[in-house]
Amino acid sequence: MGRTLQLHRFSTSMEKGVTLERALEIANHIPMERNSESLPLDRATGRILFEDLSSLVDDPRFDNSAMDGWAVREADCQETGAVLRIVGTSQAGSAEVPLVGEGEACSIMTGAPIPEGADAIVMVEDSATHDGSVTINGPARTGFIRKRGENLTEGDRPLKSGNMLTPSAISLAATMGHDTVSVVRQPSIAVIGVGDELTPPGEPLSENSIYESNTFGISSLVKKMGAAPRRSELIRDSIDDLREALDEAAECCDAIITSGGVSMGKWDIVRQIMEDEGDVKFWRIMMRPGGPPLFGTWKGTPVFGLPGNPVSSHVVFTVLVAPWISKSMGSEGPQGPSMANRVRVTMQEPLRGAPGKLCMRRISIRQEGESLVATTSTHQGSGNIHSMVAHNGLSLLPPDTNCEEGETIDALWLF
Ligand code: AMP
Ligand code: MG
Numbered sequence: 001m002g003r004t005l006q007l008h009r010f011s012t013s014m015e016k017g018v019t020l021e022r023a024l025e026i027a028n029h030i031p032m033e034r035n036s037e038s039l040p041l042d043r044a045t046g047r048i049l050f051e052d053l054s055s056l057v058d059d060p061r062f063d064n065s066a067m068d069g070w071a072v073r074e075a076d077c078q079e080t081g082a083v084l085r086i087v088g089t090s091q092a093g094s095a096e097v098p099l100v101g102e103g104e105a106c107s108i109m110t111g112a113p114i115p116e117g118a119d120a121i122v123m124v125e126d127s128a129t130h131d132g133s134v135t136i137n138g139p140a141r142t143g144f145i146r147k148r149g150e151n152l153t154e155g156d157r158p159l160k161s162g163n164m165l166t167p168s169a170i171s172l173a174a175t176m177g178h179d180t181v182s183v184v185r186q187p188s189i190a191v192i193g194v195g196d197e198l199t200p201p202g203e204p205l206s207e208n209s210i211y212e213s214n215t216f217g218i219s220s221l222v223k224k225m226g227a228a229p230r231r232s233e234l235i236r237d238s239i240d241d242l243r244e245a246l247d248e249a250a251e252c253c254d255a256i257i258t259s260g261g262v263s264m265g266k267w268d269i270v271r272q273i274m275e276d277e278g279d280v281k282f283w284r285i286m287m288r289p290g291g292p293p294l295f296g297t298w299k300g301t302p303v304f305g306l307p308g309n310p311v312s313s314h315v316v317f318t319v320l321v322a323p324w325i326s327k328s329m330g331s332e333g334p335q336g337p338s339m340a341n342r343v344r345v346t347m348q349e350p351l352r353g354a355p356g357k358l359c360m361r362r363i364s365i366r367q368e369g370e371s372l373v374a375t376t377s378t379h380q381g382s383g384n385i386h387s388m389v390a391h392n393g394l395s396l397l398p399p400d401t402n403c404e405e406g407e408t409i410d411a412l413w414l415f
Helices: 002-007 020-028 167-175 214-224 239-252 269-277 310-328 386-390
Strands: 015-018 036-040 069-072 082-090 104-108 120-123 127-130 133-136 180-184 188-193 228-231 255-259 279-285 294-298 301-306 340-347 362-368 371-375 393-395 408-414
Touching (some): 015 020, 020 279, 020 294, 069 082, 188 239, 214 228, 214 255, 239 255, 239 294, 269 294, 269 301, 301 310, 310 408
Parallel strands (some): 188 228, 340 371
Antiparallel strands (some): 069 120, 294 301, 340 408, 362 371
16 A cells, blocks of 8 residues: 555656756766865876865976076177186086076076076077187076976965876976875766666577676766776666665765666666665756756665666766766866867768757767868667767757758767
8 A cells, every 4th residue: 555655656746758958967966976085196087076175386496497408697698609617517417507697607407596697598509619618609597497486486376176196297296296186086886787687798699688788888877977886786677676676886986877677668767766766866868869867866875877778878977967976076067077078060960869869879080171071870879888989979959950061060079
């Protein structure tokens, strides 16, 4: 009796058939918890900074030479052919540096400290040495001196919380004196595949069963976003097994992604159990492919119910789950992890849109002259994962619009 009643208990706050923007807005209200961990710099590539990183030093630390050559007084080198007395050498790392007085020059290497008294550098190519003196045959340039602090001063915070540690950011962190960094702990995300027909690859197939692919694909997407997937055993179309899997995932993971079972069918048990026993925030997005997803919580843990069709689950992950993971990790915009760049492309053939839905057809984007152009093959079924491999982009055709040959449209360039 209680069970029958439960079956009709819809979450009061559930929204149905939302736009992608609204879906993101709703999901972003329920982020994953953001925690930190400390990592040695050489294990931090690709990770997200937990807090701003400030410089422990000025960069450059002292005035130094940008060239191999001679540190001189500019005033001594007004005429070509000036002859200066050599007073010594300043090399990178040398503790003692000679003074440069009037009529004098000090041999200097790139990165070496500028001797007191010198205010310009002559390149070695513009000089000739002979017995303790040097003839200056080219210009003495003040611009060849790299000034203390011209890049950064101590306390500056050029790397911000949420920035991804790219190779250049790693280099900058080291330049600033950090050997360890505080990064966002990788969220652990459960990936659960649901369906009686599914058999793990590598195992014998029975009549009418298929190889399961989504939990592998979704786990790979999760990894690419800098999170840690936890792929669980496949779940049969059984409410009890699914409940157990969701309970376990909610215990040990920061978020849950399911695949399959969210449409209108009798066996769409992810949708059923989430409606009856979980808390659904939205169901269905006005997009194609990938219309059926849901988002909500199971015992407080965020859950994305992705469609079973492999293309749909990849597309929904790319446009919804990936930005949500980025935001949860405190990372937004071009400095954070992402699956795609938004670009403008000129279609070289017509594209059919979808009534009432954002239409994301798979397209092949390439540079042609000054602009990006795109074509598409006819392989567009949402069950055909090969179409995602064979193309490198998705059209962003607004609802109810078609695109003519030669028209320029918004698209996602996937990487
Ligand atoms: P569903 O969303 O469960 O109705 O599934 C839609 C389609 O996706 C069906 O053709 C399923 O066989 C297929 N499918 C569901 N889950 C997976 C999976 N994990 N791997 C590959 N195909 C799947
Ligand atoms: Mg199914």
